[in-house]
Amino acid sequence: MISWVVRPDGGRPEGRSCAHVLDAASAPVPQSGVCQECVARGHGGGRLRLCLTCGHMGCCDSSPGAHATAHYESTGHPLIRSTESGEVWAWCYVDEVYLQPAGSA
Numbered sequence: 001m002i003s004w005v006v007r008p009d010g011g012r013p014e015g016r017s018c019a020h021v022l023d024a025a026s027a028p029v030p031q032s033g034v035c036q037e038c039v040a041r042g043h044g045g046g047r048l049r050l051c052l053t054c055g056h057m058g059c060c061d062s063s064p065g066a067h068a069t070a071h072y073e074s075t076g077h078p079l080i081r082s083t084e085s086g087e088v089w090a091w092c093y094v095d096e097v098y099l100q101p102a103g104s105a
Helices: 036-041 067-075
Strands: 004-006 048-051 057-059 079-082 090-092 097-101
Touching: 036 057, 036 067, 048 067, 057 067
Parallel strands: none
Antiparallel strands: 004 097, 048 057, 048 079, 079 090, 090 097
16 A cells, blocks of 8 residues: 655746545555556557556556546546556546655655
């Protein structure tokens, strides 16, 4: 389990806060290891993002489907994290800030 905090600059020069960061305290089990929406359309899925509310796995915005963002837009689930190797960050759609693991520099 990863405990998240807002990145020092929040990914923005003026910095920001996140009202949802505590909601990410218990990471859900991924529903899948692939973007199911892409698979259904015959696509590879691209880089994957995990919804920290329900475990939905969706592809990133640079993928053709942008299914992680589409999932947020349809459900309102605010937090995702990258599942890519070497990437340890999360994003809050509502507050538009990056999150990092607590205790990381």
